[in-house]
Amino acid sequence: MSGNIEGRxxxxxxxxxxxxxxxxxxxxxxxxxxxNVVYFLTPQELLAKGTKVVxxxxxxxxxxxxxxxxxxxxxxxxxxxxxxxxKTVEVHSKGAPPQMFRDNMxxxxxxxxxxxxxxxxxxxxKHSEEYRAPKAGQTPQEMYKExxxxxREDAKS
Numbered sequence: 001m002s003g004n005i006e007g008r009x010x011x012x013x014x015x016x017x018x019x020x021x022x023x024x025x026x027x028x029x030x031x032x033x034x035x036n037v038v039y040f041l042t043p044q045e046l047l048a049k050g051t052k053v054v055x056x057x058x059x060x061x062x063x064x065x066x067x068x069x070x071x072x073x074x075x076x077x078x079x080x081x082x083x084x085x086x087k088t089v090e091v092h093s094k095g096a097p098p099q100m101f102r103d104n105m106x107x108x109x110x111x112x113x114x115x116x117x118x119x120x121x122x123x124x125x126k127h128s129e130e131y132r133a134p135k136a137g138q139t140p141q142e143m144y145k146e147x148x149x150x151x152r153e154d155a156k157s
Contacts, residue, residue, distance in 0.1 A: 038110065043087040046113060055112050060089060060120075066103040082107060082118070089113075093120040100125050102148070 040059040041049070065081035065088055072078075078093040091109055101107070106126030111119045134143045 040108070042084040043082055043089040044084050046089060046118075047087050053113050055114055057110070057112055059108055059110050060091070060113075060118050061106070061108045061126075062089075064101070064103050064105050064107055069101075069103060071097065078123075082109065089118050090116065091118045091120050093123050095123075097123060098125045100127060100148075 038057050038059055040061055041053070043060065043062050046053055046058065046060055060082055062082040062084040065083045068079075068081035070079040076095050078095075078097050080091055081088045082091050083089075091111075093109070093111075101123070108124045108126065109118060109120035110122040110124075112121075113119075132143075132147070134140070
């Protein structure tokens with residue numbers, strides 16, 4: 001008789017555990033997780049989504065369009081275009097750009113798309129993770145020039 005009661009308690013605990021785990025998983029899948037996910041989009045994907053991405057946090061990735069960088073150092077105001085080879089999106093960012101930021105550089109911008117302009121709150125550049133020791137007698141400036149030349153060639157291919 002007492003064994004039957006213990007078995008029912010275990011079954012009740014198991015059912016309660018399954019309900020709690022299932023409820024938590026369901027909340028993450030259909031509620032909380034969706035609100036916290038930041039999607040990564042290319043300019044073509046961003047523009048294709050139309051009004052669905054207006055004022056929604058997203059990450060925009062692509063290449064800095066050549067000749068599009070406008071930097072006002074006094075106001076810390078940066079404007080440029082991100083392209084993916086098909087479409088181009090205007091980007092506006094406040095604050096100093098990353099040190100290696102320049103034309104044809106891969107970038108990821110976090111922010112929101114508003115009024116046809118992507119307002120970036122965080123700007124990251126994509127660069128090679130390959131370490132190359134400087135050649136004997138090579139200055140840091142020469143090494144950076146060579147590194148940027150390699151990155152540009154990689155970006156074009």
